[in-house]
Amino acid sequence: MSNSQDMARAVRLLALDVDGVLTDGSIYYGNDGEELKAFSIKDGLGIKLLQRAGVEVVIITGRQSRIVARRAAELGIAEVIQGREDKRVALEELCRRKSLEMTECAYMGDDLPDLGAITSAGLGMTVADAAEAVASAADWRSRYPGGRGAVREACEYLLEARGLREKLEADFR
Template identity: 45%
Template sequence: MAQKPPSGTPALPATATAAERASRVRLMIFDIDGVFTDGSLYFTAEGDTMKSFNSLDGHGVKMLQSVGIQTAIITGRQSGIVAARARELGITHLYQGVENKNDAFLTLLEKIGISSAECGYMGDDWPDLCVMRQCGFATAPANSHPEVIQRAHWVAEARGGHGAVREVCDAILRAQHRYDELLAAALGS
């Protein structure tokens, strides 16, 4: 089991708003199934799985990275498709086939050297709760399990695989006052 990460930024009070929490995110971590995808798993006769990803979500991740926010994936399944998508998006912190997401989370924090208060996490089901409880900014897609929604600081209007990731990326960029500058650049201003 990983050691406790170094303390940097102190934890926020329980009364902190979602925007206050998002303003401190230096690392945004995502689950895959039900977050980056709609949660459906398509199996071929050979036992291979296929997943569908939303391009808006991918661009949101790239925008976070463009302002210096690191991104990561922690997922319980092992998939070459996820590895390919992570490479395409420039996500270098990829933890697949993880049975205990908390161990992977603590290892990641230690590797990067930041506190859990500076992390955001988007998950949709019970295996995500252990990490969500520790993050400064716990988020969930609209169609997450009710227990996850109840414990999230912020819930997207979109469903997993249908823009929820992009929504949380936009929320972080707005909270950190970077959204308008990126929009202006996209408009050629």
């Protein structure tokens, strides 16, 4: 069993960045100034499965967006921290508030603003198309790019480390 699998088994909270992780990093603006983002349904199901296993999922993002709040509500993500560029500090504050050790937290990000949180979390996770410095620092890297199944793969990895993936997938048979 690898060290990252041991770290994955200890995770009680998964914190996710949005742009470049839950989305492909593109931001679309409509003619009336509305902001649009595309989210993967597969990532959403992965989040739901992880929540069923008792792992809390939270969002920490540097931007402010009603779209993010809406997507979080659809997925049952109660904790959404927006407008925080200091993601490491935000994650540390969140852990203190929830009486969690950093070793019990995973953080998934894709770019330099995520680097501090990735290196501070018990399990630093990233996407296939992450910035090189982030990819080098992460404990685990998805085979998929952000917004295209990376979060789903991360959730399945955490479930597999607990021995719960097959059981939760069997509920759909």
